[in-house]
Amino acid sequence: MRDGGTVKTIHVLFTSVGRRVELLRAFRRAYAELGLRGNIIAVDADPLAPALQEADRPYIVPPLSEPSYIPALVEICRRERVHLIFPLIDPDIPVLARHRRQLEATGARVVVVSEEAAAVAADKWQTYQFFRRWNIPTPRCWLPEHIHPADLEYPIFIKPRFGSAGRQAFKVRNRRELEFFIDYVPEPILQEYLPGPEITSDVICDFEGNVLAVVSRQRIEVRWGEVAKGKTVYDPEILRHCVTVAKALNAIGPITVQCMLRDGRPCFTEINARFGGGVPLGIAAGVPAPHWFLALAAGLPIEVPPLGAYRVGLYLTRFDDSFFLTEEDYARVASCRV
Structure with missing residues (x-):
């Protein structure tokens, strides 16, 4: 110093x-x-x-x-x-x-x-992979291109992959809401919903x-x-x-x-x-x-x-x-x- x-x-x-x-x-x-x-x-x-x-x-x-x-x-x-x-x-x-x-x-x-x-x-996708790599328990996550909406178990959670302060993060209750929020949320990541x-x-x-x-x-x-x-x-x-x-x-x-x-x-x-x-x-x-x-x-x-x-x-x-x-x-x- x-x-x-x-x-x-x-x-x-x-x-x-x-x-x-x-x-x-x-x-x-x-x-x-x-x-x-x-x-x-x-x-x-x-x-x-x-x-x-x-x-x-x-x-x-x-x-x-x-x-x-x-x-x-x-x-x-x-x-x-x-x-x-x-x-x-x-x-x-x-x-x-x-x-x-x-x-x-x-x-x-x-x-x-x-x-x-x-x-x-x-990057919340990198964060998810980091947790898994270090055997730290984490909810399952998906990117939109990895999912089949009909196969998901609702509710799920969606948020921006690069967001902060909880902005544009939503609970998704069904396939119709998912289709809307995937278009609405910028660069979204989906996460298993935990109450x-x-x-x-x-x-x-x-x-x-x-x-x-x-x-x-x-x-x-x-x-x-x-x-x-x-x-x-x-x-x-x-x-x-x-x-x-x-x-x-x-x-x-x-x-x-x-x-x-x-x-x-x-x-x-x-x-x-x-x-x-x-x-x-x-x-x-x-x-x-x-x-x-x-x-x-x-x-x-x-x-x-x-x-x-x-x-x-x-x-x-x-x-x-x-x-x-x-x-x-x-x-x-x-x-x-x-």
Whole structure:
């Protein structure tokens, strides 16, 4: 790391911050707990992204699909002397992984999985094959060209092969609905339908790929693809498989692993190689990931409890909050471009 030794100033950049106010506040608390200096830098394409209001240094960047996106991030990293970069939405992950060398030439560490692992997580068909290859229980999946609709046992589940945040995912009850949704859902993948409940696990790895913690939470209610109500749970089988996933991917930083229960046993469905939307629940339950990442970046020791040592039965219930911006406030944020 820069400054020649133990770093006491750590600047963290989050891409596509959107609504992730709670996560940025958790990092701010971690700064205070550790006695570290540093700025929280947040970027988004939308000047009204709420989490920009929580950042020390907000920036408006081009959309991810624009060729100027990575050059904008590189300029911000240089200008702000960024130490750590975390993506907060799935589409950012393969882009950051692909341009890791360019970004890390600024002195920053890109806290994302490799390009190969990013491809596995982004493509739900590859995810399914990955689970099978590593003997991780998973529901059966099909691509449309592999099926005969009359032979399927309904209901089934359909979702975009490259989707995220639960968008355009539907329960399909019969052949007529299947014919409609195969045309409606972009690049669909079909999955054996499991009623749940759904368990999401935050898997926290250090910068060398060592698994520091796994904390599992049941999703009780979901809104906009993100947990609105949930509770922490513990299942040794889920923990064991999550460790296998992290090691097989050579994961660094945070990843989330999703499964559905069938007769009380987990069937794994998806991997998101980033902080999950419900990670504040895991932090509150005793897995202080922001604290650990800042400490590791600063060269400070961390105390890691045994795997599975977190508070079980802790509930999360979310509510809406608001920032209010004047025309001048909006213009100020919108002008923070590179």
